Amino acid sequence: MEQLLLLAPSEARKRIDALQALMCHEGIDAVLVSDNANLLALCGRVYAGYAWIPAEGEPVWFVRRPVELGGDNVVYIHKPENIPAYLSEASLKTGGTIGLEYDITAYSAVLRLMGLFPDSKTANASGVLRRWRSVKTPVQAQLMRQSGVKHAEVYKRVPGLYRMGMTDHELQVEIEHLSRLQGCLGVFRISGPSMELFMGNVISGKNADNPTPYDFAMGGAGLDPSLPVGADGAEILENTTVMVDLNGNFTGYMTDMTRVFSLGKIPQLAVEAHQCSIDICHAFMKEARPGAAAKDLYAMAEAMVRERSLERYFMGHRQHAGFVGHGIGIEINELPVIAPRSRDILQEGNTIALEPKFVIPEVGAVGVENTYLVTGDGAECLTVCPEEIVPLI
């Protein structure tokens, strides 16, 4: 029988311990988790059901599907209403404060779960779970490192995929194809319902300045108003840049990486803005230490942009994004957020995608994005790949 828990016992223990410490600090006596990303972080797989994590003691894994999973504390249920009966029979405490995923779970579903525990208070555990997920264990960091290596291998082969006269969409499809053959899982996990992406974006020329519904530096009209972002199907023109920002999910833990390619000669403004981005990344790598304030790191980036008078183009031109970096792991929008009013303080084990980008009207987008692991010795870059603008031909 296949085991539900796919983590080594010591790794599982480490992750549960870390969550329980945060729960105790917040006064949450148990969390009931059903979000796929949180389940994956807890047990190493996605399943349909719930995980019950008490502040002290062992988790219980309530499974609806798939059939035939085994292991300690694996309990099959038909519906969430079966959970309280099991907990009470097993003499597991359900009083106190039960944390639910208020920021992710639909209103109707939360009301249903609240109804299971009429004698308990419920509280929002979304913040605790996000903070927990923002600190990666060495095993999780290694999964991201593996994604980063494959991600970089794909990007290094981009010039070989370009053929004269290609559209942005055609080049994107060739990169997707290579990436999928290299084992990219394709799925691009984004917390919350409002942001939709397929496998990321390839943006060229004036399309970079088309604003999107999302809080992105780079825009793009997309192929269709149902997904108004990214490549718009126009031919890649001489004297424009091509920004490639595609999915790095090879292990369930993804890296985020952007590189820029060019066709013909690129104006000096674009070259300078690109260098500014590289310089910001290198400065970030030194400063992104445990204890650093995310808002200070944003301010540092902004100061470097202002010094070179590039504010007009920074993080977008017609529309500006409100951040320069974001936590990443199972999902693309984890903590910490590198933004002007962020209250996040960096911790060892954070993984952060830094993306100082510029949109130069008529030319395209420039700038690099790397995923960094915060360590006691400064940041480690997980997306090692040449950073300069690379000619497509």
Place this chain on the structure above:
Amino acid sequence: MEQLLLLAPSEARKRIDALQALMCHEGIDAVLVSDNANLLALCGRVYAGYAWIPAEGEPVWFVRRPVELGGDNVVYIHKPENIPAYLSEASLKTGGTIGLEYDITAYSAVLRLMGLFPDSKTANASGVLRRWRSVKTPVQAQLMRQSGVKHAEVYKRVPGLYRMGMTDHELQVEIEHLSRLQGCLGVFRISGPSMELFMGNVISGKNADNPTPYDFAMGGAGLDPSLPVGADGAEILENTTVMVDLNGNFTGYMTDMTRVFSLGKIPQLAVEAHQCSIDICHAFMKEARPGAAAKDLYAMAEAMVRERSLERYFMGHRQHAGFVGHGIGIEINELPVIAPRSRDILQEGNTIALEPKFVIPEVGAVGVENTYLVTGDGAECLTVCPEEIVPLI
């Protein structure tokens, strides 16, 4: 300036009228919509913001992003708290019952929206919106027809993509590549957070019987426990089937279609089960008329399966799915649901994916899936493509 509303005025009027009629019937005085799929159905594009639809009168489009959209009743806001002030200044009524998307919107977000209207009751508008979306206008049906044509073109070329020794994943990647080049938008919209798919599934041989976390007939272990569904990277073997069930989203409105391919000789049991599926589809096409009960259509399919003693394999083997068909359009899981206890009654304009499938252990999955439009004259198949099992070589 680009217009927010991308629908012709008569089409926009028709869609709003239909929603308002349902709202009046349910006693909902206004709905505040923010789900991407609902916004797309209302105005023909996805944007970040809200649509305010009163039971009588004109919609107001509250936009956060993208910048620079124009048109009647387009109002830029920074946050939802700006909405009530605008409505009150414009003398638009906010009393009565305001419908919110309780089944989709996160608990925290619903509480925030409730706080905007302290003098109103709020109610769950998810049901009304789902029923509204389940009836397509001729313009929406035409977008699905266009997707169906492209979807079929891709499937017809599958045998040409196969090379000896390929794995299921490699074949899937080649089909994805062709499909994307033909204009497939890639994104696979599923309502609710629990089901995750990339571009659909290619399933072969014994992998078809691996159960997944999802309510699917066909299974598959997937490449990684973070996405435990579909192709598992094993070579496609002689005397197995290959079921192809991939994304048909070419227009924002998608079709769902499954076809089966074979390598070598397939056992008689699999051939008979496949024919049973085709026969069920043809019977459904005659019976799927306005007024037909979804549960009766399920019972008809089940009876045909029982007549041929194929129950063990129907809609899965180790794990069975609880339905045989589902509404489809912008999302893959719309109404009506063709299931034993469904209360849905078919209406003209419903679009339904019928997927009577069988899992034959060690051989693979068989059965077809088509998307049908319910018309006054019976159902129209939108996914016209040969239905028999097609040899890969």
